[in-house]
Amino acid sequence: MAAREKKTIEEMLTADYYSRYSGLLALSDLSIAVVDLDGKILYEFIPTPDFCKYVCQADQHTVCPTCMEAMASEKEETFVCPRGLKNIVIPITEEDETVAYVVGCHVYSGETEYQKYMLDIPKLAQQRNLDAAFVAKTCSMLKTTEEDKIEAHRQLCIYIAQSISRTLTYGMQPAPAQSIEKDALEKRIIDLEAKNNSLMVNPHFLFNTLNCIARIAYFEHAPKTEELIYYLSDLLRYNVQNGHSLHTIQAELDNTEKYLYIQKARFQARLQYTINVPEHIRSCRIPNMVLQPVVENAVLHGISPKRDGGKVDIYAENHGEKITIFVVDNGNGFPKEVLKRLRDKDSTVGSEMGLRITDRRIKQYYGEDYGLEVVKSDYSGSTVSITISKSLISR
Secondary structure: OOOOOOOOHHHHOOHHHHHHOHHHHOOOOOEEEEEEOOOEEEEEEEOOOHHHHHHHOOEOOEOOHHHHHHHOOOOOEEEEOOOOOEEEEEEEEEOOEEEEEEEEEEEEOOOOHHHHHHOOHHHHHHHHOOOHHHHHHHHHOOOEOOHHHHHHHHHHHHHHHHHHHHHHHHOOOOOHHHHHHHHHHHHHHHHHHHHHHHHOOOHHHHHHHHHHHHHHHHHOOOHHHHHHHHHHHHHHHHHHOOOOOEEEHHHHHHHHHHHHHHHHHHHHHHEEEEEEOOHHHOOOEEEOOOOHHHHHHHHHHHHOOOOOOEEEEEEEEEEOOEEEEEEEEOOOOOOHHHHHHHHOOOOOOOOOHHHHHHHHHHHHHHOOOOEEEEEEEEOOEEEEEEEEEOOOOOO
């Protein structure tokens, strides 16, 4: 029998080598690359996100310092980087000696996604001498992925690393067990995709169903129920559409008023509210879903615990190029420990996390001089301000 041909890893990783895994790679959209011991990217099966390439890595051809630290252990690692992205590092060996690594993933999980909204975009842009709008855009394109899919991608990384290791050690002819492993992995990924698809609810189906129920309420002469269902449908539609785009303050107020209307149906006379925002600023643009979390906090944590309920007032003031929207309630105020966490930039726990994420989102669009602030909080209630710029350039 002729001796098996052995090649170096650089000789193996050509454009033709992709076809060897094309069936499996077509089932994943998460990054995966082969890098040498110095962190140089030798071959990208699925490209690394631009945020990692331009913001995290020293250059576009070398992995980030955190990946380098994980590679130093010379063993399989799954870790979360300082910016919240999940990463996978799998060693490639030749005759039991580590010669390279498979590096992949670069996505948020459900548990780490909040860190995306806490990134200091202006500071990152200044550190890397990049345009802040470009950094914000690359950040918005980072994916959030289910843990099951991350685990399936980890198995794919392991398979590719072991396949390359076998080829380096034994030559280009694959080991007999390799095709069996490939078939099993491909079936697992396909099954996972089918499971995820079966769990997804098409938004159009959801909205159409709610509208259908509303029409039934109409024919059953239940106008209040019909109106609540339409408002809920509008709320859901606003929340899922254009998550990274800017809306007018008018649209944000309309959405918030529908939320308050639904809550008033629940609390009845225990909840009162007013909205007083000048017409001339209602056309200014604001990131979507920054007002509702503040109002929701006032209703659920300020008004709801009080036996007699209370009131939420929303008003706005215009000072030069700045617009400040105030949410005032006469509830119980923030507990001291919550106020402390709100002012603690390193805090990543607590019911107030939604407010901190909202603050970071505003700062991403407008800069550090803008954002959310607890102006007042005591036994007589709370006042929270949201400050934005009138002269925002759309991104």
